Amino acid sequence: xxxxxxxxxxxxxxxxxxxxxxxxxxxxxxxxxxxxxxxxxxxxxxxxxxxxxxxxxxxxxxxxxxxxxxxxxxxxxxxxxxxxxxxxxxxxxxxxxxxxxxxxxxxxxxx
Amino acid sequence: xxxxxxxxxxxxxxxxxxxxxxxxxxxxxxxxxxxxxxxxxxxxxxxxxxxxxxxxxxxxxxxxxxxxxxxxxxxxxxxxxxxxxxxxxxxxxxxxxxxxxxxxxxxxxxxxxxxxx
Numbered sequence: 649x650x651x652x653x654x655x656x657x658x659x660x661x662x663x664x665x666x667x668x669x670x671x672x673x674x675x676x677x678x679x680x681x682x683x684x685x686x687x688x689x690x691x692x693x694x695x696x697x698x699x700x701x702x703x704x705x706x707x708x709x710x711x712x713x714x715x716x717x718x719x720x721x722x723x724x725x726x727x728x729x730x731x732x733x734x735x736x737x738x739x740x741x742x743x744x745x746x747x748x749x750x751x752x753x754x755x756x757x758x759x
Numbered sequence: 760x761x762x763x764x765x766x767x768x769x770x771x772x773x774x775x776x777x778x779x780x781x782x783x784x785x786x787x788x789x790x791x792x793x794x795x796x797x798x799x800x801x802x803x804x805x806x807x808x809x810x811x812x813x814x815x816x817x818x819x820x821x822x823x824x825x826x827x828x829x830x831x832x833x834x835x836x837x838x839x840x841x842x843x844x845x846x847x848x849x850x851x852x853x854x855x856x857x858x859x860x861x862x863x864x865x866x867x868x869x870x871x872x873x874x875x876x
Binding site: 680691692693699736738751 | 761793802803805808850852854862863864865866867868869870
């Protein structure tokens with residue numbers, strides 16, 4: 649079992665729709681959770697971080713965390729073609745030293 | 760805030776030569792910096808973790824004598840690819856963690872594209 653698992657996609661949604669990206673993790677003691685966006689040929693960019701159960705909203709982005717189910721998700725409302733990228737889920741393991749990245753989900757938003 | 764720079768952004772070198780890549784945190788101090796490598800259409804691969812003033816910790820399978828890492832200050836880490844070969848051609852990305860941050864956020868540099876001919 650991978651430490652951080654994501655569906656590789658591609659996930660294709662029409663412009664204006666909600667894109668839902670999911671991630672599961674194996675270390676039950678994990679404390680910090682992140683979503684990064686990576687455009688093709690570029691480095692990852694931190695877009696959301698979440699530390700407690702529930703939802704956290706920032707503009708069109710909502711991160712959701714359920715520690716009991718060891719599940720993190722990212723919702724992108726009103727998806728735009730510029731949202732087309734690979735989204736990386738990252739989890740900071742218990743003890744805080746190392747951050748584990750998922751392989752990423754490719755998202756395509758069709759105009 | 761939380762800006763990380765890398766230099767150079769791209770480099771072409773001949774097989775057998777060495778290349779140094781610099782990673783700087785511009786507006787914060789970084790206790791820990793990370794070096795990643797990414798091949799086309801593949802995932803990020805952590806190569807090593809460096810802490811200021813101490814030796815880097817390398818991931819399994821990464822040759823520490825080939826990829827030399829120095830974290831000389833709280834704002835600068837360098838990766839030197841020694842005796843580079845075409846198979847070392849890749850996208851090298853550093854990231855840094857804020858010394859003040861208790862939330863373990865990592866900020867990435869823009870990356871360095873290395874081509875070995």
